[in-house]
Amino acid sequence: MKFNDGFWRLKHGVKAYYGLQVVQVKAIDTGYDLQVATRPIQSRGDTLGGPLLSVRVHSPTQGVIGVNIDHVVSEQPKTNIGLFPDDGPVPDVTLSKEDKTHTLKTGDLTAKITENPYTITFKSPKQVLTEAGYKYQALYEVPSKWTTLSASQSSSLTTDPLSNPNPTPLPPIIYYINSELKTSPGELIYGLGEQFGPFVKNGQAVRIWNQDGGTSSDQAYKCVPFYITNRGYGVFINHPGEVEVEVNSEKVSRVGVSVADFSLEYFLIYGETPLEILQRYTRMTGRPALLPSWTYGLWLSTSFLTDYSTETVSSFLQGMQERNCPVRVFHIDCFWMKQYEWCSFTFDPDNFPDPKAYLAEIKEKYGVKICLWINPYISQLSPIFKEGVEGGYFIKRTNCTVWQWDLWQPGLAVVDVTNPDARKWYTDKLSALIDLGVDAFKTDFGERIPHANVVFHDGSEPIRFHNTYSVVYNELVFNLLKERFGEGEAVVFARSATVGGQRFPVHWGGDCESTWEAMAEAMRGALSLTLSGFGYASHDIGGFEGLPPPEIYQRWVAFGLFSSHSRLHGSSSYRVPWIYGEDAAKSMSKFLEAKHQLMPYIYNLSIEANSKGHPLMRAMFLEFPDDRTTHYLDRQFMLGPNLLVAPVFVPLKEETEYYLPAGRWTSFFHPERTIDGPKWVREVVPLDEVPLWVRPGSVLVLGPPGIGRPDYDYTKDLEVRVYELEEGGVVKVDVPAGKGKVMAGKVVAERKTGEEGVQVKNEGVEVKSVWYSGQAPGSI
Structure with missing residues (x-):
């Protein structure tokens, strides 16, 4: 303000x-x-x-x-x-x-x-x-x-x-x-949730108020009253309602925070x-939950306004399998229910006459988990609407009538998640779907929550509960999945959130266009979100609105498969790769294979997110705070501490540009190539490549090639890669079991003073080969 x-x-x-x-x-x-x-x-x-x-x-x-x-x-x-x-x-x-x-x-x-x-x-x-x-x-x-x-x-x-x-x-x-x-000269501000505008927030006025505005606006689905600076501190504003933050935008050397209230705490x-x-x-x-290893595989969606017939679904899963792009999670979007009836929590019998048998068939044949789209809105044409009214399960106006409006669905009402009976009613509907074979839910919406002239069951003040609704909604669904499948097996794919919502992952970036600019918006949103306490971030690969040109699709695939979670999803067009050319399928297969092999590393990052709150996708300055150049970078990121990912945002034949901090970096895909930083790199990147660089001093433990899934035994047939280890350097890497926080064993790499090679010792795991800084594989 x-x-x-x-x-x-x-x-x-x-x-x-x-x-x-x-x-x-x-x-x-x-x-x-x-x-x-x-x-x-x-x-x-x-x-x-x-x-x-x-x-x-x-x-x-x-x-x-x-x-x-x-x-x-x-x-x-x-x-x-x-x-x-x-x-x-x-x-x-x-x-x-x-x-x-x-x-x-x-x-x-x-x-x-x-x-x-x-x-x-x-x-x-x-x-x-x-x-x-x-x-x-x-x-x-x-x-x-x-x-x-x-x-x-x-x-x-x-x-x-x-x-x-x-x-x-x-x-x-x-x-x-x-x-x-006060902000000092050179001080930069980041975070405030998933903000799609400039990555550095200086000069911006940001409202912490969840709205459904797409990624090309100043609105955001996941507003978080927390910012972090490059001067050694962060600020958390402990207020659940609308918080207005003036970041050097009213007084240019100050961050101002205001609330329309009589109390403010930071x-x-x-x-x-x-x-x-x-x-x-x-x-x-709160720390992000530890997610099951299968969630790191490829998610494929039906898309939104497309044909969902069983024949189409089966043809897509078969086509992905034939092209070595195995799908681990298949998502069925809104029209699994009849039009005008969302949410009825009932499969449309015209498209899914026997949903239980069909889900069992594709799960068995293609090895997929099933995710269904839901939201907390109930259309007045839904067959369960009357149940909600009679049970008092919906948000009410101050005159005790049900709050309704026509946006999205006719006369929709909103489930009052503060009502224990409404929560049970809602989760009972979801539990019945789990009985049919559903493994996860996409918890869409949760931003357009009424706050004027309405009352909640527990007396929550509507304006103060507007943002918090998203957390309670996602917690409700997440906890049901945890109750049904056990600790460490729950996951939602959520759009809305605020502070505390990081405990119930995963969150994706919302509705974006299929353009270079929107791809950059998605990255800025993800980086801002993971600087706000969220461990994971995803986005619609290829963009949601429109049909992406094949080139943008392929570049977005590379970006998406090295994000923490990878989902192919669109609005009125499909995102299976062969629509964009068979070369797109080949590139996808290559990147997906790399992600599968990196799972011992990625799953370790998930454990770290759960125990320390460190995100998987990290803005460059998180890992290199002493390198001032990294403080402005918003088109590249670190996947954990060891891998630098620089997606391409320019048309083919144009040079992309990215930055490597100090040290000798090694290309992950072409280990014979090294570059000494600090250095800006300008190069034309082939369409089937992405700059993926390994930090000097890293030891990567990789799973076997060709396994075709992210959830496997991380202790067998391992490849150990040691990158530019200094003389006298010793690096210990814990190898996770892939289930919970249990560590199955460890790998220790040591380079003794005066020696060129390295020694690798393993304990509790089977190492098949060792590679060190461009040398031929050696013995253990």
């Missing part, structure tokens, strides 16, 4: 009450409680009237300092985002005072609070990280007739006549709490590395 007219003046009609000086300090176990005056206090008379800001500066766990700003404190404070879902807080706080300066220290993070003028300065052992300077915290009064409506106030859900036939007028004054933090999270920041952030908000 922008309150200022330039830097010095406020917009017409806006009043500001800035936090000016501390008038009361109380030490508590985890920090300080402050009373902050919003007017200069020079005499007793100055204490009469005017708001105070109640500020708590505290630490819930090591390396994290929270700042909670309240204007009005009630006996029943509104619920913020639930913290520490897996581990409880462990405060580690040291307090001290010198004159009028109060210090809170937790680990290597320190906050210094001055009383007059009131400021908070955050420091690491190396430098000042940021500060909330004088007049950086404020309560604003904004006349509603003057303000630009926020996303929650102006969205179509509020203004659509059917969805909100009797809108409540806005109050004459809207109150905002605003807090700012946590500043320090880390010596960006990965440590994510580790601490995900400890607070």
